Amino acid sequence: MYINDKLEELLKVESPQQYKITYKHHIIFWAIYFLLNTLRWGSIHNDFALSIKTNLIGFPIHIALSYFNIYFLMPRYVYTRKYITYALLVVACLFVMLLVKFNLTYYLVSTNVMPEGPETDTLTLNYAIITMFGELYVVAFATAIKITVDWLREHSKLHDLEKRQLTTELKFLRSQVSPHFFFNTLNNIYSLTLEKSDKAPEVILKLSGLMRYLLYATRKRKQDLKSEIDCIQNYIDLERIRFNDALQIDIGISGDLENKEIAPMLLVPLIENCFKHGASKNIGDMHIDIEINVDDDFLYFNVSNTIPKNEADSKVATRGGGIGLSNVKKRLELGYDQNDYELSIFEKEKMFHVDLKLKV
Structure with a gap:
């Protein structure tokens, strides 16, 4: 509670x-x-x-x-x-x-x-x-x-x-999603329209769905976990268009998502952090791995991204990813009982990891 x-x-x-x-x-x-x-x-x-x-x-x-x-x-x-x-x-x-x-x-x-x-x-x-x-x-x-x-x-x-x-x-805190994402997406849409790409309508539709979720879901204290994951998938699909083949994303979802609730926009900043401090600052192939599993009353959310090759960027990542992860930490402290969640942030095998166990 x-x-x-x-x-x-x-x-x-x-x-x-x-x-x-x-x-x-x-x-x-x-x-x-x-x-x-x-x-x-x-x-x-x-x-x-x-x-x-x-x-x-x-x-x-x-x-x-x-x-x-x-x-x-x-x-x-x-x-x-x-x-x-x-x-x-x-x-x-x-x-x-x-x-x-x-x-x-x-x-x-x-x-x-x-x-x-x-x-x-x-x-x-x-x-x-x-x-x-x-x-x-x-x-x-x-x-x-x-x-x-x-x-x-x-x-x-x-x-x-x-x-x-x-x-x-x-x-x-729920409404704090990086405006850079929206600017980048709008720029992508602009480029696609100039090219008269068939992807433009799909991008606009996904962006519309994401913005609708941000406008209405964040008014509630709790949101369906399935809706939160749908929002994450829309977010990832938009970023795939932006990075094309330079970005490899593996996402796995398992467990029963029905009748589970979560604070809205709690997981999206963790995904956004991967693109902001991982994909955006890498040169060459980039990899993001996302695992979402629901077991009984707990959500196990694990996300990892390639650590930036620049040593200074790596220090930024290992310190917690800036505003995005700080936002998540603060929301967990304010919105959940201390025994209802565990958040781990660490670096392993040239990957930056965020593991969250959350009661849903």
Whole structure:
């Protein structure tokens, strides 16, 4: 499976819209929290009426303090790294909350303001510590949820950006076929038309088929392997006309090509490389050997060409063939899992070899 396929599947789950917090989510969260808290304290004190009254007073304070922290204090002081100011303001808010909650509980619910602890009707240090830490727990819990959702949304956006960049780069690499080939082919067609050769219509038809493949197949992430091989054969037929009898090409195709898929225009640069760095720079007889075999789920693609007689050209070839092979290497890295391919480039017996094993 392609890496960008995996990213796309991931993004279907982690869409930025999916992590958007709506008013509905706020209402559901606080409703569930209120219900659980009411049941908890009602069970502890065996007095659900008292639990409902205290929570009706406490929860508006929880909500106000939580949202004030999330949407005002943190953006202005935490995200700007004013931590001391933030800490002082949080303590001040908790103290104000303490005074409000004490008075509301005392005058509206019960003079015993701390039913969960020692009975008291005054603002003691013990009451202040228990109440402020309890409020801090609620604020921290709500803030943690908000931070987690924000992180998931930003992480999803980052994946979306990486996926877009990856897709753009892959499309660019798929469309990179040497323009020199088209210029040379057009020159060949021009020469054939001047000679009124019967080969001209055939060359134009093959070039048309190749260009059609380039225009439409490269829009897809995967293409039928058979179509890719047909494209290679058209390419080779056009180059045969260009080099005539000076070029010997042996091509063998075996295995079951049906229902196999490959990244479009992945193999053509390997063939093009043979002509660009082999045939075009040789003097005398030239030889290109191509073997294509499909065994189970793997394609074995082996291509070799005569090494240029010029020593400098040979160094170019053994370094990787320039843009063509670099393009293929990059596309394999971006488009396939590391375990799904093996690419070998080497020189042997005066021939330059490229061997590719690819999962299809």
